[in-house]
Amino acid sequence: MIDLRLVRDDPDRIRASQRARGEAESLVDALLDADAVRRAAVARADGLRAEHKSGSNAIRHASNDERPQLIAKAKHLADEVKAAEADEAAADEALHAAQTAIPNIVEDGTPPGGEDDFVVLDVVRTPPTVDEPRDHTEIGAALRAIDTERGAKVSGARFYFLTGVGAQLEFALVNLAMAQAIDAGFVPIVAPSLVKPEIMQGTGFLGAHSAEVYHLEQDDMYLVGTSEVALAGYHSNEILETLPLRYAGFSSCFRREAGSYGKDTRGIIRVHWFDKVEMFSYVTLDESQDEHQRLLAWEREFMDKLELAYRVIDVAAGDLGSSAARKFDIEAWFPSQGAYRELTSTSNCTTFQSRRLNIRTRTDAGNQHVATLNGTLCAVARTIACLFDHHQQPDGSVYVPAALRPYLGGRELLSP
RNA sequence: GGAGGCUUCGCCUAGUCUGGUCUAUGGCGCCGCACUGCUAAUGCGGUUUGGGUCUAAAGCCCAUCCCGGGUUCGAAUCCCGGAGCCUCCGCCA
Numbered sequence: 001m002i003d004l005r006l007v008r009d010d011p012d013r014i015r016a017s018q019r020a021r022g023e024a025e026s027l028v029d030a031l032l033d034a035d036a037v038r039r040a041a042v043a044r045a046d047g048l049r050a051e052h053k054s055g056s057n058a059i060r061h062a063s064n065d066e067r068p069q070l071i072a073k074a075k076h077l078a079d080e081v082k083a084a085e086a087d088e089a090a091a092d093e094a095l096h097a098a099q100t101a102i103p104n105i106v107e108d109g110t111p112p113g114g115e116d117d118f119v120v121l122d123v124v125r126t127p128p129t130v131d132e133p134r135d136h137t138e139i140g141a142a143l144r145a146i147d148t149e150r151g152a153k154v155s156g157a158r159f160y161f162l163t164g165v166g167a168q169l170e171f172a173l174v175n176l177a178m179a180q181a182i183d184a185g186f187v188p189i190v191a192p193s194l195v196k197p198e199i200m201q202g203t204g205f206l207g208a209h210s211a212e213v214y215h216l217e218q219d220d221m222y223l224v225g226t227s228e229v230a231l232a233g234y235h236s237n238e239i240l241e242t243l244p245l246r247y248a249g250f251s252s253c254f255r256r257e258a259g260s261y262g263k264d265t266r267g268i269i270r271v272h273w274f275d276k277v278e279m280f281s282y283v284t285l286d287e288s289q290d291e292h293q294r295l296l297a298w299e300r301e302f303m304d305k306l307e308l309a310y311r312v313i314d315v316a317a318g319d320l321g322s323s324a325a326r327k328f329d330i331e332a333w334f335p336s337q338g339a340y341r342e343l344t345s346t347s348n349c350t351t352f353q354s355r356r357l358n359i360r361t362r363t364d365a366g367n368q369h370v371a372t373l374n375g376t377l378c379a380v381a382r383t384i385a386c387l388f389d390h391h392q393q394p395d396g397s398v399y400v401p402a403a404l405r406p407y408l409g410g411r412e413l414l415s416p
Numbered sequence: 417g418g419a420g421g422c423u424u425c426g427c428c429u430a431g432u433c434u435g436g437u438c439u440a441u442g443g444c445g446c447c448g449c450a451c452u453g454c455u456a457a458u459g460c461g462g463u464u465u466g467g468g469u470c471u472a473a474a475g476c477c478c479a480u481c482c483c484g485g486g487u488u489c490g491a492a493u494c495c496c497g498g499a500g501c502c503u504c505c506g507c508c509a
Binding site: 039042043045046047049050052053055056057058059060067070071072073074075076077078239241367 | 426436437465467468469477478479488489490
C-alpha cells in the first residue's frame with residue numbers, strides 16, 4: 001500500500017513509477033478522486049456526529065417539557081448520521097481498493113523495462129567447463145538423493161523425496177545458512193507455513209499473483225510461498241522500539257506454479273513445495289537502501305561458501321513484484337543448462353508492507369512506518385539442484401564445497 | 417470436541433450488576449520542569465492510537481474500552497454473533 005500523502009503531494013512521482021512498471025497511470029487519478037470523495041464523506045459524517053452528540057448531551061439536562069422535542073430532534077439526527085456513516089464506509093472501501101491497485105513506487109536507478117531488461121551488476125567466478133554435463137535429476141537419482149518418481153506417485157508432479165545424502169544435504173544447507181545468519185546477528189526463527197488472510201494480503205501476495213498461492217477454503221488460511229509472509233506478519237500492529245530487527249526464518253514454502261506449465265518440469269528446480277531460510281529486516285526508511293546492499297552481501301557470502309559461479313542482476317521495473325521497490329537476484333551457473341538460473345532474490349519493500357500490516361516505529365517526527373526487506377539465504381531444493389549440476393565430476397561424483405563438509409561428516413565427494 | 421473464566425489508552429488496574437460531565441481511575445514505566453552541593457528522594461506537569469480541518473504550528477472536531485452487529489436521543493456498561501488467551505475434561509504426535 002503506497003503513501004496517500006505522497007500521492008496528494010507528488011502524484012507525478014507515482015505516475016512515473018507506473019510508467020516504469022508498464023502499468024496504468026490512470027490508477028493514480030482514480031486514487032486521487034477516491035481520496036477526495038472519502039475526505040468529503042468523513043467531514044460530513046464527523047460534523048453530523050458532533051451535532052448529534054451535543055444534542056444528546058442536552059437531553060440529560062433538559063426539563064420534562066422540552067425533553068420530548070429534543071429526543072425527536074436527536075432521533076432524526078441519528079438517522080442522518082447513520083446514512084452519512086454508510087456513505088463514509090463505502091468511500092473508505094473505494095479508497096482502499098484504489099490504493100491497493102497501485103504497486104510500490106519504483107526506486108530511482110531501477111532499470112526500466114521488462115523481464116529481459118535486467119542489468120548485470122557483477123559476475124563472480126568462471127563457470128566450470130563440464131563435458132557432456134548431466135542434469136541434477138540424473139545425478140540425484142544416481143546418488144539416490146532425489147526421488148522424483150516416487151514424489152510424483154505420492155504427491156503428483158513437481159513433488160520429490162530427498163533421500164539419503166539428499167536429506168542430509170538439506171539439513172547441512174539449513175545449518176550452514178543458519179550459522180551464517182546467527183553470526184551476522186540475525187535472530188533464528190522457525191515460522192508457520194499457514195497464515196491468515198490479512199497477513200497474506202498485507203504482504204502483497206494476494207494481488208496480481210494470487211493464483212500462485214494455495215488457499216485452504218475450509219479454514220480460510222493460506223499456505224505461504226515464503227516465510228517472508230510470516231516474518232512480516234510477526235510484528236503486525238506493533239510499534240517497534242528498537243531497529244534494526246533482523247530475522248532468519250526457516251519454513252516450508254508452497255507454490256501452485258500456475259502459469260508455469262512446461263517450465264522446469266524436470267527435477268526440483270521448480271516445485272510445489274520446498275524449504276527455505278529467508279532473511280527479513282525491519283529498518284527505518286532512510287536505512288533501507290543500505291540494508292538492501294547488506295542483504296545482497298550476505299547472499300553473496302553464502303554463494304561464495306558454496307563455491308558457485310554466479311552473477312548478480314538488477315531486476316527491471318516491469319519485473320518487480322507489487323511490494324518491491326527494487327530487487328536484486330543472484331543467478332548461479334547450471335552447466336547442464338548452459339545458463340545462469342535464479343538461486344536467491346532480495347527485495348526492498350520500503351513501507352509498502354508495513355502500511356498494510358500497521359508496523360511503525362517512534363521517531364521525533366511522530367510514528368513512522370518502517371521499511372521491510374527480505375532476501376533468500378538458501379532455497380534448499382533449488383540449491384541442491386545447483387550443487388549437483390555445478391559441482392559434478394567426470395566420474396559421476398559431486399564435489400562438496402569446503403564450508404559444507406563439517407555438516408556432512410567431513411565428506412569431500414558424494415559418490416554413487 | 418465439551419464446560420467455565422478472561423480481554424480497558426506501553427505494563428498492571430478501577431469502572432460493567434444499577435446506560436448519561438467515562439471528556440475512562442490509580443499505580444508502574446517513560447518524558448519535561450522545579451528543588452536538593454551526589455545518576456537517590458520529593459513536588460508539579462505531560463504521556464493511547466488513528467482520521468479530519470488548517471499554508472504551517474497551535475487549536476478545534478470525529479473515532480477508538482478485543483472485533484462485528486443490535487437496542488437507545490445516548491453504550492466501556494445492556495442484547496446477539498465472532499476472535500484471541502487461560503483453566504479443567506476428552507482426544508492426540
